Amino acid sequence: MQLESMYQEIILDHYRNPHNKGLREPHHGEAHHINPTCGDEITLRVRLEPAGGSLDGSATVADVSYDSMGCSISQASASVLTDLLIGRTVDDGMRVLAEFTELMHSKGQGEPDEDVLEDAVAFAGVSKYPARIKCALLAWMAWKDATAQSLETEKEGAS
């Protein structure tokens, strides 16, 4: 059984007891993503807190909340995401996203940086299963969209 390499205990824990699940107010951006092959969905909200006067990459991710339906991998990944990103700056968060995306495309060969990815290193085994990569990335793609939206809204508001 290679199952354990994919379904690490950390993943199963997050799956059974997801963190920050349930949509919260207030929020700046919201994104709804669907995995077209299996129909899994997530709605994810982001609230940012400006560092200086305006919302930009230096803003802090003040809150991430979500509602979702899906497999253990997609559910656990959303939960881990909130733990990792809440409290970081947007720029930092984007770096974590890049690192996580790279890990997911590493075909099981990645050497994840535990300092950056923390619990998310548990997903290394998922990268060996191409059909599941989308599951692991679903929440992250939604976070990227919702964050971009938050920054956009601010810009529009400002102009």
Add this chain to the structure above:
Amino acid sequence: MQLESMYQEIILDHYRNPHNKGLREPHHGEAHHINPTCGDEITLRVRLEPAGGSLDGSATVADVSYDSMGCSISQASASVLTDLLIGRTVDDGMRVLAEFTELMHSKGQGEPDEDVLEDAVAFAGVSKYPARIKCALLAWMAWKDATAQSLETEKEGAS
């Protein structure tokens, strides 16, 4: 060389000296047929002479004339057709057509009835070359159409 089995002397003679070529008046029906793979064309006219009061299968094929562009097989076949059909009844002509069509689809295995087909037996070799069957049949299909048209016109005129 198997060429001689296809290009019988009779065929080459008719090709070089086609009979009844050139469109003639009067005519009852005219059909224009094209071979869509090579672009060869024929325009063929039929004049019938009623046996009794009305034009039907017992009418005589009084004249067949045509104008055409095409390969040796299609040209010779048109020429042979006119020799064979002019002077016969429509019903008789249709029987010759059926016999000739059958010969063309015999894949070189047909035993043509020389009494019925006369010079047209020379086309037996063509039936071994599927891509050329359409060439041999082009004039015959046009004759069938033009004759059907002649009978139709008469019917319409009568009703």
Add this chain to the structure above:
Amino acid sequence: MTTSEPGRLDVEAVRADFPILARTVRDGRPLVYLDSGATSQKPRQVLDAERAFYEHHNAAVHRGAHQLAEEATDAYERARATIAAFIGAGSDEVVFTKNATEAINLVAYAMSNAATSGDEYHRFRVGPGDEVVVTEMEHHANLVPWQQLCQRTGATLRWFAVTPDGRLDLSDIDSLINERTKVVALAHQSNVLGTVNPVTAIAERAHAHGALVVADAAQSVPHMPVDVAALGVDFLAFSGHKMLGPNGIGVLWGRRELLAGMPPFITGGSMIGTVHIDHSTWADPPQRFEAGVPMAPQAVGLAAACDYLSALGMDNVLAHEQAVTAYALKQVGSLPGVRIIGPTDTADRGSAVAFTVEGIHPHDVGQVLDDLGVEVRVGHHCAWPLHRCYETVATTRASFYVYTTFAEIDALAEGIQAAQRFFGTAAAR
């Protein structure tokens, strides 16, 4: 584990013809391929026939006068005759497409093209006020093309609902099929539920109102004897790759007189009558619908697949699948926490068995099965609206064919239990 095989096929002999079935997956586990509903495996005979075409007779079909072109054309047209005979049709009624999807799109596009083609094609015209009827259980391939036809023409889409036990709800057939109905498109056999629909009865109703009937036979022609004359529909679509044949070839069967009166879809070489720089005329069917150099090697492969199935006997194929399905419905359906989506007995039912496992997402069920070498499909199986009817986003689907054994069903049932143990959702039996 069951060792006797009550079906009428010598399954071990059949399996020996399929090279891929000898391979292992994951950590050296024997392959248990239960995804034939997505695509079937191919016997050596089919691969050999296709290769022989390439190695001995390859040329562009219907375009040459030389010997190779003659041989290629002859092989292609003989393949058409074999495939036509397989469904009780005439050769000139069989149009080759790349798959069932293209075959259905062909009809849907011909109908919108009729609006801008000559009056001789009026039979196929649809527009505002006209209705197109589908069902909630359609594969996307027999749903989206009709949505798009409606979008192009202004016609209205309507649909049959499905009942909780996986049948078409025919209670409103009288209002659904009416004088405004131009076309009724429905699956002969559902790729998720396994349900075999009462196509003939529905076609009768549709014909009474002058509507055309299109049957999606992608899941029926591979699995049961199908005779187009008896079925009573106007068009029938299926794919080669689901019936032991190669990829890249599908079939649209249509009634002779309808094909003759239908404008073309894809245009280009070999489907023309004459071409002028600013206008063209069309060849007769089936050529009218086969633009471009055709997939002759694949047609030859599909004919070899038909020969293979005919040698087994389609009655025997059906009997074998019925036996396997009955066994699967029993072995899988009786597991605690497992819910079969679709009919639970084999009456009017084919061999797709979709199910949910309480507390475990289908992706996770599929992952555990895959780890054991059991290859099933998870997701909405291109039937998203159907899954909404059952208030689930996804299911796990096992689907069977001539090479499926009872032992493989046992492996499936054991795998589901392994998933339940792994995720801790059920006490081991």
Add this chain to the structure above:
Amino acid sequence: MTTSEPGRLDVEAVRADFPILARTVRDGRPLVYLDSGATSQKPRQVLDAERAFYEHHNAAVHRGAHQLAEEATDAYERARATIAAFIGAGSDEVVFTKNATEAINLVAYAMSNAATSGDEYHRFRVGPGDEVVVTEMEHHANLVPWQQLCQRTGATLRWFAVTPDGRLDLSDIDSLINERTKVVALAHQSNVLGTVNPVTAIAERAHAHGALVVADAAQSVPHMPVDVAALGVDFLAFSGHKMLGPNGIGVLWGRRELLAGMPPFITGGSMIGTVHIDHSTWADPPQRFEAGVPMAPQAVGLAAACDYLSALGMDNVLAHEQAVTAYALKQVGSLPGVRIIGPTDTADRGSAVAFTVEGIHPHDVGQVLDDLGVEVRVGHHCAWPLHRCYETVATTRASFYVYTTFAEIDALAEGIQAAQRFFGTAAAR
């Protein structure tokens, strides 16, 4: 008979890879296959790659989560990457179709579909007052779809004429391509004349007026290095079967941003975003344009063909064909009574050599050649309007590829003389 081969290919080594070239035709004559313009022969490497897919990795691509489906998907997408690299494109810009014909129809139908799709697709809309520009030398596959687009939308078809020496007549380019022009569709290389058109210059003119440019590369990609970035067009279509690949697979390349803004053509499974019973959304390209279970084995075969050609080197392929063509133009063109249709030197000219023989119909020329084992194509080669320009209904066409030898050209020239002797139209030289 010439024995030395000045091209840069080891033709005898190449020929050994093609099983069919060892066969004989008619009365045991060696096969002289000079019909590669219609379809090419396939090397063992391509047939092996396709068969290996079936025997080891066959599953429905992009539809499964099990190991076979992973392997099949991986093979399919690696094939896409190989083919993309072969033409200097990105993987996500390569759409698989069944042939070049479907690829061109895809663009033409997307343009009429844009009228009834959302505003985000307005870039592709055409209607009355808009113009579509083609050329008189187009293959029916790049002519009839545009005639039909005009018929569906009310746009006007216009065309470049050809000159007596087989080039595009560009004298009226300023009036032909103007602010009303929405699309210019033209052959990169003519399948009859061999002419290589100045696609880049014409594309610049078209782009200056905001028109889209579609290049029919069915006869260029197989025979010369093609780099889509350098070519400067927006869409490019070609077929696998003409470039050593399997039948049943073709390619539409499109600029990333254009594909992203283009509505779909064939609809069904695997091309969707979400599907509701009455409406759907679309996946991103290239999936948006690949409805249904794709022809993965054929994609793998085509990638093997690209690998084969890349190993030979496309520069060498071109050099070899130029040498063979130059020799053919000399040997055939100098025969009394023979008229070459198309450029008579190899500048901007590929390897199709079409000709007429005075006093002998092409069918009859072809028949004599066939009797000698020389397989050429006769007819209008799906370019009927072009033949009208030269006031002939049909021509005989010899076309060459990597396996063509100088000795085969000699056989062709001798065969033409044999025909002249047989029909008594020329004194033997």
